[in-house]
Amino acid sequence: MPTLSIRKIRPNVETLVLAADLTGTVVFAVEGALSAMRGGLDLLGVMVISFVAALGGGVIRDLLIGDSPPNAIRDWRYPALTFVTGLLTFVFHSAAQQFPVALITVLDAAGLALFAVAGVEKALLFGIRPFIAMLMGTITGVGGGVIRDVLMARVPLVLHADIYATAAFAGAFSVVVARRAGLPPGVAALAGGAVCFILRVLAVTYGWHLPKVSLSALA
Amino acid sequence: MPTLSIRKIRPNVETLVLAADLTGTVVFAVEGALSAMRGGLDLLGVMVISFVAALGGGVIRDLLIGDSPPNAIRDWRYPALTFVTGLLTFVFHSAAQQFPVALITVLDAAGLALFAVAGVEKALLFGIRPFIAMLMGTITGVGGGVIRDVLMARVPLVLHADIYATAAFAGAFSVVVARRAGLPPGVAALAGGAVCFILRVLAVTYGWHLPKVSLSALA
Amino acid sequence: MPTLSIRKIRPNVETLVLAADLTGTVVFAVEGALSAMRGGLDLLGVMVISFVAALGGGVIRDLLIGDSPPNAIRDWRYPALTFVTGLLTFVFHSAAQQFPVALITVLDAAGLALFAVAGVEKALLFGIRPFIAMLMGTITGVGGGVIRDVLMARVPLVLHADIYATAAFAGAFSVVVARRAGLPPGVAALAGGAVCFILRVLAVTYGWHLPKVSLSALA
Numbered sequence A, B, C: 001m002p003t004l005s006i007r008k009i010r011p012n013v014e015t016l017v018l019a020a021d022l023t024g025t026v027v028f029a030v031e032g033a034l035s036a037m038r039g040g041l042d043l044l045g046v047m048v049i050s051f052v053a054a055l056g057g058g059v060i061r062d063l064l065i066g067d068s069p070p071n072a073i074r075d076w077r078y079p080a081l082t083f084v085t086g087l088l089t090f091v092f093h094s095a096a097q098q099f100p101v102a103l104i105t106v107l108d109a110a111g112l113a114l115f116a117v118a119g120v121e122k123a124l125l126f127g128i129r130p131f132i133a134m135l136m137g138t139i140t141g142v143g144g145g146v147i148r149d150v151l152m153a154r155v156p157l158v159l160h161a162d163i164y165a166t167a168a169f170a171g172a173f174s175v176v177v178a179r180r181a182g183l184p185p186g187v188a189a190l191a192g193g194a195v196c197f198i199l200r201v202l203a204v205t206y207g208w209h210l211p212k213v214s215l216s217a218l219a
Helices: A002-038 A043-065 A077-091 A093-097 A101-125 A130-151 A165-180 A185-206 B002-038 B043-065 B077-091 B093-097 B101-125 B130-151 B165-180 B185-206 C002-038 C043-065 C077-091 C093-097 C101-125 C130-151 C165-180 C185-206
Strands: none
Touching (some): A002 A043, A002 A101, A043 B165, A101 A130, A130 C130, A165 C043, B043 B130, B043 C043, B043 C165, B077 C130, B101 B130, B101 B165, C043 C130, C101 C185
C-alpha cells in the first residue's frame, strides 16, 4: 500500500520542515537579540531586532517576488514567536550568553540552509527565473542580518566577512541544478540544504574568507 | 431628522481628522528638517528627510499590507506638503528653532497618536489580523523616524531610547481591544489615540525609559 | 513611405536606448564596485554593491508604483550584468582605477539622465500623477546610490553634497513640462535627458552645490 505509507510519511516530513523552520527562526531571533543588547538597545529595540533578524529576509523576498502581503505579515505566529524569543533572551540574557559557540554555529548554519532552500523554492513556485530564484534564496537567508546591521548603523557583516551569503547562494544554486538534473524536488532540497550547511560549517571551522582588495579610500 | 444631523456632523469629523492628519504630517516634517540641518545635509537632503520622516511610516505600512501604490505616492498633496514644509523650515530655521519644546512634544505626541490609530485601522480594513494590525499601526507612527535615522547613518532613536514606539503600540493595541469589547469604531479610535498621546506625554514628562541590559560588546 | 521609414528608424532608436541603458547600468556598477572596495568589502560585498548601485533605484521605483515583481527581478540579464561587472572590476581594479575622472563623470551623468527619464516615463505609463512621476524619475536615478551608501553605513552622498538628485529631478521635471507643452514623447525624453546631463556636467565643472544651514547639533 504505497499510498498509505506515503500518507504516513508525509506528516513526518511536514513536521520535520516545520520544526526546522521554527528552529531557524528562533536561532536567528536569539542571535539578533544578543547583538541588539551588545549594541545598547532597549527592550523594544531588542524585540524589533529579533523580529527583523529572523523574518526580514523572507519579507524582502516576498515584496520582491510579489507575494503581498508577505508571509510574516499574514501569519501572526511568526512575528509573535520572534517577539517572545527576543523578550526571553532579554530576561535570560546570562543563560543565553552561555550557549556553546559551536552549538550556535551549527544551529545558525542549519537555519541558513533551510531559509536559503525555502527561499529558492518559493521563488520558483512564483514563476521567478532560476538565476533570480537563487538570489531570492540567498536574500531569504541573509536579508534579516543585513537589515539588523543597517538598523544598528554598521556595514552588514555578510558584505565584508565570512563565507555566509556565499554558502546560502551555493545551496540555492544546488537546488536549481539538482532539479534541472531531474532529481525529485525533495531530494534537490535536501542536497541544496546539505551544500549550504556543510560549506558554512567548514568555512567557520577552517576560517575561510572571500578575497578582498584594499584600495586607498582616497583613490 | 437623525440622517440630517449625521450629515451635518460627519463633515466636521472628517475635517477634524484631516486637520489632525495634516498637523501630524507637518510636525513630523518640521522635526525631520531640523534634524537634517543639524546633521549637515543640504537643502535637497532637508526636503528628502522631511518627506521620509512624515510619510515613510505610511509607505512601509502600505507596501507590507499590499496597498499598492502606497497612498503617499497616489496623493501628490502629501509629498508636496512635506517638501514645502522642509523648504520653509530651511528658510526660516531660526524661527523654527524657537518653537517651545513643550509645544513640539505635544504636537508630536498628537501626530504619533493619529498615525498609530490610522495605521491600525487601515490594516484592519485590509483584512490584516489584529496582532499584525497593531504592528502596522506602530510602524505607521515610528517608521518615518526609523528611515530618517537610517539615512542619517545613526541607530534609530526608537530602538534605544524613550517610550515612543511603545506608546504607538499601546494606542494601536487599545483600538483593537476597544473594538473587540464592542465599542463603536469612532470611540475605539478616540480611546486608542488618547492612550498613545497620554502615555507619550507622561513618558516625556517623567523621563520614563524601557529597561536595558548591558552586555559586553565582546561577549 | 513614412511608415516604412519609421520602421527603419525605430530599431535604431531602440538599439540606442538599450545601449544607453546598458552603459548606465555598467557605469553605476563599476562605480559601486570601486566604492565597495574602498570601504573594505569582500568579493561578495563588491558584487552586491554593484547590483544595488546599478539597479536599486529601479527596484524602489517599481515597488512604489506597483510594478511587481520589479523589472530587475523579472529580467535576469540585468542582475547578471551587474554581478559580472562587479567581478571584473574586482579582478581588474588597477585598470578600473585608471579610468579618467572626466570620462567617468560624463558617463555617470549620461546614466543619471537616462535613468531619470526612463523612471518618469515608466511612472507616467503606470498612471502615476505627474508630480509623483517626477519623484519616481529622481528615485530611479539616485536610489541605487542611496542604498549603496546606507549599506556602507554612511549618510547618502546625494543628501549632503553635489547637484545630483537635483539634476535628476530637473530632467524628470522637463520631461513632464515638455509633454504638457505638446511635444512628442521622444522629443520630451531627449529634452529632459539633455537638461539632466548638462546640469550635472556644469555642476561638476563649476563646483556648484546646494545651500546648507549649519545648526548646532545641540540646538
